[in-house]
Amino acid sequence: MEFPITISFDTNIFDSYQYNIDEGSDLFTLIQYVQEGYIKVVLSNVVIAEMKNHCVEKANKILDNIQSCQAISKQLKLSYAPSTVDKESLKNEAESFITEFLDTLNVTVMDYSNLSIEDLFINYFSKNPPFEERKKSEFPDAVIVMQIKQRFGKNNPLFFITHDDGVKRALKAEEYCTVFSSISDIFDLISKARSEYNNIQKTITELFPSIIAEITKRLQNEDCISLAGQSQDAYGNIFGYEYKNVKYYNQNVDGISIFTIDYFDEKAIASRLKCTVSIDAECSYDNHNNYGSGINIEKHKANFAVSVIINREQKNIEALKFHVFLGGDSRLERYPKYEHSKPYTTCPECGTDISIENDGGNGFCINCAPNH
Numbered sequence: 001m002e003f004p005i006t007i008s009f010d011t012n013i014f015d016s017y018q019y020n021i022d023e024g025s026d027l028f029t030l031i032q033y034v035q036e037g038y039i040k041v042v043l044s045n046v047v048i049a050e051m052k053n054h055c056v057e058k059a060n061k062i063l064d065n066i067q068s069c070q071a072i073s074k075q076l077k078l079s080y081a082p083s084t085v086d087k088e089s090l091k092n093e094a095e096s097f098i099t100e101f102l103d104t105l106n107v108t109v110m111d112y113s114n115l116s117i118e119d120l121f122i123n124y125f126s127k128n129p130p131f132e133e134r135k136k137s138e139f140p141d142a143v144i145v146m147q148i149k150q151r152f153g154k155n156n157p158l159f160f161i162t163h164d165d166g167v168k169r170a171l172k173a174e175e176y177c178t179v180f181s182s183i184s185d186i187f188d189l190i191s192k193a194r195s196e197y198n199n200i201q202k203t204i205t206e207l208f209p210s211i212i213a214e215i216t217k218r219l220q221n222e223d224c225i226s227l228a229g230q231s232q233d234a235y236g237n238i239f240g241y242e243y244k245n246v247k248y249y250n251q252n253v254d255g256i257s258i259f260t261i262d263y264f265d266e267k268a269i270a271s272r273l274k275c276t277v278s279i280d281a282e283c284s285y286d287n288h289n290n291y292g293s294g295i296n297i298e299k300h301k302a303n304f305a306v307s308v309i310i311n312r313e314q315k316n317i318e319a320l321k322f323h324v325f326l327g328g329d330s331r332l333e334r335y336p337k338y339e340h341s342k343p344y345t346t347c348p349e350c351g352t353d354i355s356i357e358n359d360g361g362n363g364f365c366i367n368c369a370p371n372h
């Protein structure tokens with residue numbers, strides 16, 4: 001692979017990162033790769049205009065929240081109230097943020113002045129991707145696709161990043177265009193292409209014992225784990241338990257592997273790891289409908305991602321971040337800690353006796369409640 005590689009991305013990719021260009025974010029890493037000569041960014045003027053519009057919309061929502069807080073502060077006669085923000089100034093700041101970000105990427109802009117309007121409407125009436133439903137919202141995507149087909153070719157390849165399935169299908173047949181769903185896919189591609197990749201892998205795997213030890217240590221802290229005792233079905237019905245207190249124990253890391261290598265240089269490595277953990281939980285709850293309470297034991301096996309930054313010079317962990325979410329997908333078992341309480345009714349659907357431990361709400365047992 002020759003560097004720099006040329007990439008472009010859709011507006012939905014930028015939106016998905018929530019405008020975060022802080023150190024450690026994917027957009028920050030993208031800037032680093034551009035500045036180091038590994039990536040060249042080419043963007044459609046349509047995408048740039050949408051980025052600015054979306055950023056202004058986000059700024060307006062912030063302004064609405066500030067004005068709401070001002071009104072509440074005035075009603076309550078509080079001594080402190082948020083400062084007044086001028087809407088036009090906020091709009092200018094939002095647009096300047098995008099302009100400065102694009103400047104750091106040294107973006108080359110694709111124009112649409114030379115595109116064929118006739119070809120655009122031929123695709124529209126023929127329902128060619130991305131015109132699959134002939135919606136007005138598909139026109140910007142169609143323009144972007146036409147710009148790419150006009151600018152790139154066999155001797156000028158492109159890596160395009162988008163979440164839009166219609167755009168993916170429209171570019172699928174173009175051999176010069178490789179489509180990805182995230183910027184991190186590009187980072188991983190670059191890392192694998194660099195000659196040091198095997199050494200980087202070795203450095204990370206050699207630190208697995210230290211990483212596992214650090215994860216295990218942090219799992220003792222409840223801030224690293226979230227547990228959902230309730231679930232919601234497709235009809236909006238909620239079933240399960242609303243736990244008031246959860247105590248975790250038997251936290252064990254069962255497996256760890258490299259998911260992606262996002263970035264590395266002479267001093268640092270940024271990587272994401274895939275981990276599997278087993279966790280048991282003692283969960284207490286109040287059953288307000290039936291004036292009871294109880295304690296459940298839940299056993300979980302969960303997969304989660306770990307972001308790690310490694311100091312290459314000292315060969316140690318510089319930063320490590322993760323959060324484990326436990327719910328229906330990870331739950332292996334759920335059972336009451338103590339003996340079952342006496343049943344007080346039966347499930348009208350399956351006839352099972354209902355007690356505190358298996359009350360799913362709405363008069364049904366926990367197994368039948370999702371159907372109602």
